[in-house]
Amino acid sequence: MTHLNEFTIADARDALRKGDVTATDLTMACLTAMDAGDGLNAYVHKTPDMALEMAQAADVRIKAGDAPAMCGIPLGIKDLFCTKGVASQAASRILEGFKPEYESTVTTQLFSSGAVMLGKLNMDEFAMGSSNETSCYGNAINPWKVDDRKLTPGGSSGGSAAAVAADLCLAATGTDTGGSIRQPAAFTGIVGIKPTYGRVSRWGVVAFASSLDQAGPMTKSVRDAAIMLEAMSGHDPKDSTSADLPVPDFEAALTGDIRGKKIGIPREYRMDGMSAEIAKLWADGTAMLKDAGAEIVDISLPHTKYALPAYYVIAPAEASSNLARYDGVRYGHRAKLGPGDGITEMYEKTRAEGFGHEVQRRIMIGTYVLSAGFYDAYYNRARRVRALIKQDFDQAFASGIDAILTPATPSAAFGLGEMASADPIEMYLNDVFTVTVNLAGLPGISVPVGQDTKGLPLALQLIGKPWDEAGLLNHAYVLEQAAGFVAKPEKWW
Template identity: 75%
Template sequence: MTELNRLTIAEARDKMAGGEITSVELTEACLSAIEGAGVLGAFAHTTPERALDDARAADAATEKTGLTGIPLGIKDLFCVEGVPTQAASRILEGFKPQYESTITRQLWGSGAVMLGKLNMDEFAMGSSNETSVYGNAVNPWKVDDRQLTPGGSSGGSAAAVAADLCLGATGTDTGGSIRQPAAFTGTVGLKPTYGRCSRWGVVAFASSLDQAGPMTKTVRDAAILLGGMAGHDPMDSTSADLPLPDFEAALTGDIRGKTIGIPREYRVDNMPAEIDELWAKGRAMLEEAGAKIVDISLPHTKYALPAYYVIAPAEASSNLARYDGVRFGRRAELAPGDGITDMYEKTRAEGFGPEVQRRVMVGTYVLSAGYYDAYYNRARKVRTLIKRDFDEAFAAGVDAILAPTTPTAAFGLGEMADADPVQMYLNDVFTVTVNMAGLPGISVPVGLDASGLPLGLQLVGRPFEEGDLLNLAYALEREAAFVAKPARWW
């Protein structure tokens, strides 16, 4: 029974329903796996006693859902009552929320089991999970003597799912932070439409871009977990008041008659041949499954990355102003005679890491009186044009768009540490447009590169049509038949 942690959510649900296994057995297998995987740095805080209590309650429950008894990991951005929530930052050291995020409340209400909090980039700012106060999260995939990044910012979530430490995890995606780590770890990552999942109780990075979503082993699992996370929340003014479909029921695998767009602007300079070949392979697979493939144009794509790196830091600088050493979190030691300004300066200088400081400074600069119109307002106008590109493609009959998720496979930890920060930001080149337009996107593992590392393709769907998008991803998953797993080295 020690391999129970390798089950998918759907498999575990069915085995529990059939009386073959219990949630306690499943949870114990996950806790044992977590204990033996410390080198991966995936979990920041574990809650073993609570996990077993949750599992016992799930086994005793008379009414079951698709998530009853399923052990999950929760990204450290989600507030869980009484459990440390630091957003992987020193400035929130010792913070234990006295409230529950809407998404986690819904998950616990569905009977899911809380294993603990997952590592991430500090305040979700990063593409490699190297900015965390907890230390690096490490990709369970290994092909040489290097330790590889699991991607960011949801790196702990991706590593935990790929290494079978949990059956599924929550992530957040502001510019690709669910989809990019999923591609790097051979897992499935879904960023829902902006407004599909509540942001209440999720520590904010960039409020108009952040969206929570599931990270799982399969597309079916993503549909099940999304069903437990999504829904209207009156506590979140951006939450969409729309009926919640049965996402799992949408997985028919029949995509005949669907039209898939291939954006010519995503053929970036110096794209590795392997990524281009994977993209061509994905097109062929969807065509084989009955979809029609058409070329489309998203002309404002080239402006997406610079516009994103104006808007996201601007919103971050505003959101992070609350961390001042007064209201909650850690306060710096003050010298005799220090005033309130010294307290703010020292607390923020000690509490925020270099990447967060960089983005706060950029954000404050672009919002300043002399530069607001030149940078922030212009970026907002570009964002409108990017959304219009997608709207026109969908209006012309395109059901979804196929593109690479990342420009490369996972790179080594530390390899970009001394590089120009822009080089790291370029990892988001295929993903940020989806956040700028508020659309749903999903990354599906499709193949391995020459060295044996996973590569993913992403599908981008119409707003609030996650069911249709998941079905297209399900068809792609079946055609790709990706079953590779990282060899156990930890």
């Protein structure tokens, strides 16, 4: 029999309802796996007592027949989500000791549906990074291993990806500002969906770039993503960008029928220097969707080449504004001051000690592009480019395209330390296929489709129409079924 921590959400839900297992059994299995998985550094704040209490409450609900789909499901929560009474640090020293007195809307919804929190998961500091190497807790490590190197699980939701791939939880929450759900999902062979901007509340999620951030589920299958996304979604009056739209039954949308649907293949995503493996994977995925009855259409998204430069102006600008609140006055880290130090020295020393190098770099870039002499030259120009990128997608969907298929990442997972070069732009190029989706506010999903020659997972990305997560998930479900990806990392940790 499968170890209980290896269950999918759908398997666990069905077993719980039949009475074959209890939520307490599931939670105990995950807690045991979590402790045995310390070598991956995925969990950074464990909450076993809280988990068992929540599991016992879920068992009572299940027995009473009052059990939503997520009831009794053990989850890991990314350290970016505020969780009441539990350290919520955004993987930064500047928030050391911060335990919120409130619960984020996403975790409130998950916990009120009966889900269980095992603990908080590692991530890049303030979600700024593509490899989980900027965390104050140290690197999270990919459970996939093909040689003597330790590989990145991707970022910023690296701890979430590692925990799900290694069966240290049944699923996890992630956030995606420029690819931070989809890229780590691709690197670890799991499913990750970034919903349409406004589908899931941002309230209580530590902000990086407010016009780009979006929370979503990281799961073992497309069906699980549909189940968990439904529980996370919905209108929230506390978030002014939250959309007041009904939440569909995403699982019911998984019909597996995409006959007559039009799949766009953007020519601009055929990047110079794209590896032959990624090109073949994309061609194979295209053939799978065609075999399922979809019509393949070449499309153009002409402003794609400007997406990375625009993103790396807009995101740091919003970050510099959002992170101005961390000053050592109200909560978190405060530097020790010397004689004669005033408030200015306190701000400077606190922020210098509290923020890591990547966060400092982005704050400085953001402050620069927002400064009086450069606002129009950089920030306003980037906003105009963003509008053109969104227009490209709008025109493609207006022409009848139902979904767009692209690679998820330029490569398989790379070794920790291999890209931490003097040139951060090399690392930023990891987001080349994903940032357009955030700039346009669209839903995107990463689906594992194959493996490279070394045996590391490779994924494709599907991009959907605004608010059409149901259709997007169905296309992803067809791709998942056709690819038949079932590989798991061999346990070495």
